[in-house]
Amino acid sequence: MSATDTSAAAGAEAGQAERKLTTARAIAEGIGQEMERDQGVVVIGEDVGAYGGIFGATGGLLDQFGPERVLDTPISETAFIGLGIGAAVEGMRPVVELMFADFFGVCMDQIYNHMAKIHYESGGNVKVPMVLMMAAGGGYSDAEQHSQCLWGTFAHLPGMKVVVPSNPADAKGLMISAIRDDSPVVYVFHKGIMGLPWMAKNPRSVAPVPEEAYETPIGKAAVAREGTDATVVTLSLSVHHALDVAEKMASESGVDLAVIDLRSLVPLDTETILSSVARTGRLLVIDEDYQSFGVSGEIGARVAETDPGLLRAPLRRVAVPDVPIPYARSLERAVLPTPERIEAAVHDLLKA
Amino acid sequence: MDDKTRLDLYRVMVLSRTYEEAILREYHADKKPAFDIGAGLVPGEMHLSAGQEPVAAGVCAHLRGDDAVTASHRPHHVAIAHGVDLDKMTAEIFGREGGLGHGRGGHMHLFDPHVHFSCSGIIAEGLPPALGQAFAFKRAGSDRVAVAFTGEGAANQGAFHESLNLAALWKLPVVFVVEDNDWAISVPRDVSTAIPSNADRATGYGIPGERIDDNDVEAIYAAAGTAVGRARAGEGPTLVEIHTLRLWGHFEGDPQAYRPELADVPGQDPIPAYEQRLTQDGVLDADAAKAIKDEASDRVEKAISFAKSSPVPAPETALDYLFA
Amino acid sequence: MAEVVFPQLSEKEPDAEGVLATWFVSDGDQVASGQLLAEVMVEKVSGEVLAPAAGRVRLLVAEDQTARQGEVIARVD
Numbered sequence: 015m016s017a018t019d020t021s022a023a024a025g026a027e028a029g030q031a032e033r034k035l036t037t038a039r040a041i042a043e044g045i046g047q048e049m050e051r052d053q054g055v056v057v058i059g060e061d062v063g064a065y066g067g068i069f070g071a072t073g074g075l076l077d078q079f080g081p082e083r084v085l086d087t088p089i090s091e092t093a094f095i096g097l098g099i100g101a102a103v104e105g106m107r108p109v110v111e112l113m114f115a116d117f118f119g120v121c122m123d124q125i126y127n128h129m130a131k132i133h134y135e136s137g138g139n140v141k142v143p144m145v146l147m148m149a150a151g152g153g154y155s156d157a158e159q160h161s162q163c164l165w166g167t168f169a170h171l172p173g174m175k176v177v178v179p180s181n182p183a184d185a186k187g188l189m190i191s192a193i194r195d196d197s198p199v200v201y202v203f204h205k206g207i208m209g210l211p212w213m214a215k216n217p218r219s220v221a222p223v224p225e226e227a228y229e230t231p232i233g234k235a236a237v238a239r240e241g242t243d244a245t246v247v248t249l250s251l252s253v254h255h256a257l258d259v260a261e262k263m264a265s266e267s268g269v270d271l272a273v274i275d276l277r278s279l280v281p282l283d284t285e286t287i288l289s290s291v292a293r294t295g296r297l298l299v300i301d302e303d304y305q306s307f308g309v310s311g312e313i314g315a316r317v318a319e320t321d322p323g324l325l326r327a328p329l330r331r332v333a334v335p336d337v338p339i340p341y342a343r344s345l346e347r348a349v350l351p352t353p354e355r356i357e358a359a360v361h362d363l364l365k366a
Numbered sequence: 367m368d369d370k371t372r373l374d375l376y377r378v379m380v381l382s383r384t385y386e387e388a389i390l391r392e393y394h395a396d397k398k399p400a401f402d403i404g405a406g407l408v409p410g411e412m413h414l415s416a417g418q419e420p421v422a423a424g425v426c427a428h429l430r431g432d433d434a435v436t437a438s439h440r441p442h443h444v445a446i447a448h449g450v451d452l453d454k455m456t457a458e459i460f461g462r463e464g465g466l467g468h469g470r471g472g473h474m475h476l477f478d479p480h481v482h483f484s485c486s487g488i489i490a491e492g493l494p495p496a497l498g499q500a501f502a503f504k505r506a507g508s509d510r511v512a513v514a515f516t517g518e519g520a521a522n523q524g525a526f527h528e529s530l531n532l533a534a535l536w537k538l539p540v541v542f543v544v545e546d547n548d549w550a551i552s553v554p555r556d557v558s559t560a561i562p563s564n565a566d567r568a569t570g571y572g573i574p575g576e577r578i579d580d581n582d583v584e585a586i587y588a589a590a591g592t593a594v595g596r597a598r599a600g601e602g603p604t605l606v607e608i609h610t611l612r613l614w615g616h617f618e619g620d621p622q623a624y625r626p627e628l629a630d631v632p633g634q635d636p637i638p639a640y641e642q643r644l645t646q647d648g649v650l651d652a653d654a655a656k657a658i659k660d661e662a663s664d665r666v667e668k669a670i671s672f673a674k675s676s677p678v679p680a681p682e683t684a685l686d687y688l689f690a
Numbered sequence: 691m692a693e694v695v696f697p698q699l700s701e702k703e704p705d706a707e708g709v710l711a712t713w714f715v716s717d718g719d720q721v722a723s724g725q726l727l728a729e730v731m732v733e734k735v736s737g738e739v740l741a742p743a744a745g746r747v748r749l750l751v752a753e754d755q756t757a758r759q760g761e762v763i764a765r766v767d
Binding site: 082087088090092093094095096097098099100101102103104105106108120123124127128131132133134135136137138139140141143172173175195196197 | 482488524686
C-alpha cells in the first residue's frame with residue numbers, strides 16, 4: 015500500500031478497523047468536505063448530479079448540497095469549463111469535470127490558453143483557483159478515443175498544476191489540496207483505481223482513508239516501496255502494477271525494488287527521484303501515457319542533466335508505444351504497461 | 367436622451383479615438399522604412415478599434431465598475447469605455463513593468479481586476495468566462511452583469527453557440543455584444559455566415575436578439591440599456607449585434623487590398639457625424655468640442671509618457687507569476 | 691446477532707443473482723451501525739450495503755462472488 019504523508023490510522027477507534035473507501039468515494043468525500051467548509055466550491059460537469067459522475071467521483075454530492083451547487087451541464091465543454099474559469103476569476107472555487115481526458119480536444123483552448131495562462135498574462139493580478147478533474151486510462155477495451163492518459167500533454171503546457179493520485183487516501187488529500195490551491199489544478203484519476211463495481215479492480219483501490227479533511231501536498235512524490243536494486247518511478251494505476259511486480263520478484267528471486275509514486279507531475283518531485291536513483295543506480299519509468307515526448311523522457315532528462323553518472327545501466331521505460339490504443343483485448347494488453355511488460359523491463363534493467 | 371448623456375458618449379468616443387490615433391503613431395514610428403512587426407517600442411500585432419467607438423461607448427455607459435467585461439483581440443475602445451486604468455493599460459501595451467500584467471500580456475491580454483475587465487486573443491473564447499462571471503454574480507444574489515464583446519466572425523465558432531445555449535439555459539445575467547464590422551480579417555460577412563443577422567441566431571437559442579444597422583451610438587445606447595436592464599432584473603441573456611465600421615486594417619500592417627470600398631470608408635466615420643449632430647442639436651459647439659479633444663489628447667499623452675518611463679521588465683523575472 | 695442481506699435491486703427479477711463487488715470491511719472487523727459494508731451489483735444497478743447494527747462482522751460471501759438478492763451475505767454479532 016502506498017505511503018502517504020498523512021496518518022492512515024488517524025481517526026481509528028480502539029478495536030475498530032480503519033474505515034476503507036474506494037478511490038471514487040474518497041474523491042467525492044474530499045469534494046464534499048470542502049463544499050461544507052467553503053460555500054464557493056461548486057461542482058460542474060456532465061452527469062455529475064443524479065448520476066454521481068460517470069466514474070463515481072461526485073457520488074452523493076447532489077443529495078447533500080442540491081442542484082445550486084452540483085450542476086449538470088449540456089455537452090458544452092468549452093462553455094462550462096470557461097464558465098468555471100470566469101467563476102474562479104470572481105472568487106469561487108469550482109470543481110469542473112471533463113468526463114474523459116480524451117475529450118480535451120473539444121475544449122483545449124479554454125484549458126491551456128485561458129485557465130492556465132490568465133494568472134501569468136495578468137502579472138499575477140488575476141487568480142484562477144479551479145480544479146479540472148478528468149477520468150483517464152485503459153484496460154477495459156474502451157479503445158482509441160476513451161482509453162488515453164494524456165497527463166503528459168497537460169504537464170507539458172505551462173500554467174497548470176497536474177496531480178495524479180494512485181490510491182484512495184491520496185485521492186482525497188490531493189483533491190482537498192487542489193481545491194484549496196489558488197492555481198488551476200488538473201486532477202487526473204485513472205478509471206482502474208476508482209474501485210468501481212462494474213470494472214475489474216486492483217485490491218489497492220479500496221483502502222483506509224482518514225475521516226477528517228486533510229491535505230496531501232502537491233508536488234511531493236511518495237516512496238511506495240523502499241528498495242535497493244533499482245528505482246521504479248511511476249504514477250496512477252501503474253503504481254499498483256509496480257508494487258505487484260516488486261512483491262513477486264522479492265519473493266521469487268530476492269530482487270528489492272524501490273517504487274516511487276509521483277502523485278504530481280507539475281510540480282515534479284525531482285529530488286525524491288534523484289535521491290533514489292543515486293542509491294540504486296538503475297531507473298525504470300512506467301507511464302501509461304504515450305511513450306515519446308512525455309513523462310518518461312522528462313524524468314530521464316532530469317536525471318541526465320543532473321548527473322548521467324548516477325545511472326549504472328541505461329534508462330528503461332515502459333509506456334504505450336506511440337500507437338493509438340486498440341480495441342481487441344489481446345492488442346490492448348500488448349500496448350499497455352502490464353505487469354508482464356514491467357517484469358521483463360526490470361530483468362532487462364538488472365542485467366545491464 | 368439628456369444632453370449630459372449625449373456629451374458623455376461623445377467624450378468617451380473622442381478619448382478612445384484619440385487613444386487609438388496615438389497608439390497608431392507610436393506603433394508605426396519605429397517600424398520604418400518598411401513594416402517590421404517585431405520592431406520598435408510596441409512590437410507584435412496591433413488591432414485598433416477606430417470606427418467602432420460607438421459600440422463601446424453605447425454599451426459601457428450602462429455598466430458599473432463592478433460589472434464584468436470580456437473583450438476580443440481588438441479591446442482598446444471597450445477597455446477605455448469601461449474605465450480600465452489608462453496609464454497601466456498603456457504601459458502594458460508597451461510591454462513595461464508598470465503595465466497591468468507587468469508586461470507579460472501586452473495589447474491582447476489586458477486584465478484590470480478593479481473593473482473586472484479581461485480580453486483574449488482567441489476568437490469567441492471570451493464568451494465562456496463571461497458566463498462564469500455572470501454565474502458568480504447571480505449566485506451571490508447581486509444585480510451585477512457580464513458583457514462579452516466579440517466579432518461577427520466569432521459567431522461561427524463553437525464557443526459562441528455553446529455560450530448562447532448555456533447562458534440561456536441557466537438564465538445568466540450576460541449580454542453578448544457582436545461587433546459586425548463586415549470583415550473577419552479579409553473575409554466579408556456574406557462569405558462566412560449563412561444568415562444575414564446574428565440576432566436571428568439569438569432567437570434560435572431562446573434569447574432576444576437585436577441588430578443595430580447603422581453604428582449610431584444612441585441607437586446602441588438604447589438597445590444596450592434594454593439588454594443590460596434585462597440581465598440586472600434576472601431575465602437572462604440578450605444578444606445585441608451592431609453593424610459597425612472598421613476604419614483601419616484588421617491589424618496594423620494590413621494592406622487591405624481585399625477591401626473594395628476602402629475609399630468610401632473615411633466618409634462613414636461615426637465620430638464627426640455625431641459631432642455634427644450634437645452641434646446641430648445645440649448640445650455642442652466648436653469650443654466645447656475642442657476642449658473635449660484637448661482634454662483627451664492631454665490624457666492620452668500622459669498615459670503614453672507613463673508607459674515610456676516605466677521600466678522594461680527584467681529578464682530574470684520571466685518565470686515569475688506562473689502560479690499563485 | 692443481525693443478518694446482513696443482499697439488497698433487492700431488481701424489482702422485475704426479485705430472484706436474480708448479482709455480484710458482491712466490493713467489501714469495505716474484513717472478516718472480524720468491528721463495525722458501527724450504518725457503516726458502509728459493501729457495494730453490490732445486479733446487472734447494471736449497484737447498491738450499498740450498510741451495517742444493520744454495531745458489532746463484529748463475519749463475511750459469508752467472498753468479493754466477486756455471485757449472490758442472490760435477499761441472500762444473507764454477512765452477520766454482525
